[in-house]
Amino acid sequence: MTLLSDATLVLPVGVVQGGWVAIAAGRITAVGGPERSRPRDPDVLDLGGCWVVPGFVDLHVHGGGGQSYGSGEPAAIGAISSLHRAHGTTSALASLATAPLDEMLRAAAALADVVEAGTLTGIHAEGPFLSPAHAGEQDPAAMLVPDADVLTQLINACRGHLRVLTLAPELPGALELVRRAVDRGVAVAVGHTGAGYERTLSAIDAGATLATHLFHAQPGPTQREPGAVGALLEHPDVVVQLIADGIHLHDALLAMVFRLCGAERVALVTDAMAAAGVGDGRYEVGSRQVEVRGGVALVEGTGAVAGSTLTQDAALRRAVDAGVPLLDVVTALSATPARAIGIGDRVGALVPGLAADLLVLGPGLEIDGVMVGGSWLRAPH
Ligand SMILES: [Zn+2]
Known part of the structure; x- marks a missing residue:
């Protein structure tokens, strides 16, 4: 399991600062903000406030x-x-x-x-x-x-x-x-x-x-x-x-x-x-x-x-x-x-159950990381 922490998440409901995304077996398993207790002991990657958006x-x-x-x-x-x-x-x-x-x-x-x-x-x-x-x-x-x-x-x-x-x-x-x-x-x-x-x-x-x-x-x-x-x-x-x-x-x-x-x-x-x-x-x-x-x-x-x-x-x-x-x-x-095109139940949002296709963006909205199916194609700095 991987946990992305301290991210600025662009969720379907809005932007959440201090957010986290839990990923396992290629999928998003949970998403939360600072108020919600996050899973323990996973492999944590602190994103230092960077944006995380769906692929x-x-x-x-x-x-x-x-x-x-x-x-x-x-x-x-x-x-x-x-x-x-x-x-x-x-x-x-x-x-x-x-x-x-x-x-x-x-x-x-x-x-x-x-x-x-x-x-x-x-x-x-x-x-x-x-x-x-x-x-x-x-x-x-x-x-x-x-x-x-x-x-x-x-x-x-x-x-x-x-x-x-x-x-x-x-x-x-x-x-x-x-x-x-x-x-x-x-x-x-x-x-x-x-x-x-x-x-x-x-x-x-x-x-x-x-x-x-x-x-x-x-x-x-x-x-x-x-x-x-x-x-x-x-x-x-x-x-x-x-x-x-x-x-x-x-x-x-x-x-x-x-x-x-x-x-x-x-x-x-x-x-x-x-x-x-x-x-x-x-x-x-x-x-x-x-x-x-x-x-x-x-x-x-x-x-x-x-x-x-x-x-x-x-x-x-x-x-x-x-x-x-x-x-x-x-x-x-x-x-x-x-x-x-009828694939909204598989990809397209930071929502539990969907594929872990996501992007890490820097402050100028430049691409810093690309994850496809839970694996980094390009790992963030
Ligand atoms: Zn054309």
Whole structure:
């Protein structure tokens, strides 16, 4: 058994100073504050007042460390996961960008192996049923109209590990596909879309529960057409993904969405591509060439923003600097995304019974320690 003591805990109910966390067999067994007597004689680690927060859950990440999940290369997949784990992401869905279907299926099969090995939580297919008119960083030539047979091929290639499918609801047959995906246990996210308000509400009625990088790769609301953004912001059953990098989304909008939706409906994702953690250069994202300069990733030839170079620890600091309360930011990085894909009973909070996936943060909210399943990946100083 391990006991972390003198920690500033970010619990679902609030921040507790002088707190402690007891860990055994990979799980959190008890949590308390200074008033509660803590277990005796364990292996005690005094954290000197450092923050302890749950490990982050990223619903949308394409790559990092110079590599993309879409490559399907086992060594690349491992390198990406290690990079993001070092930045606090202890659970992640590997996102597949839209690419020719046979490439997506091959990469999906390779990712399913990694999920089964326990390194990844699941797979997010960003397409191929997206709007070519709102392609953003995705390849419009590889986009397909909704097709039940293609969906079945994707689900089968992922061997039950497809957790999220991003689609554009205005495409013909999209609503039927939402129902099919949800029936097969796949959460549907609305994204890369030009759908209007009514059509988006129909997709939510059909079972869509997520918004892929809200505001990005979709038209903004106007006074006469609230659009997909309006419907997704409004509906209480929808969790909206935000990319808190100051490039995809203005800090004022970031803070506004937290106030409007509450942290229970916001998931802070990275949408990170290969350049996360390695810096400027040229990279392949799906079948597109991307150039990163000064941390901004742009699709060559189109100038579209091509995913981020963000990590979730940087998203935490950015959102706090934007004025979002720390408790809300932590919720949007852990409990909310975990609940959105049905793993909230396993990870996402400092609660007895859940996996001991947690982070130790220093006074500037920088990562000082990363624990996964009760073992230190990086022990705190
Ligand atoms: Zn996207």
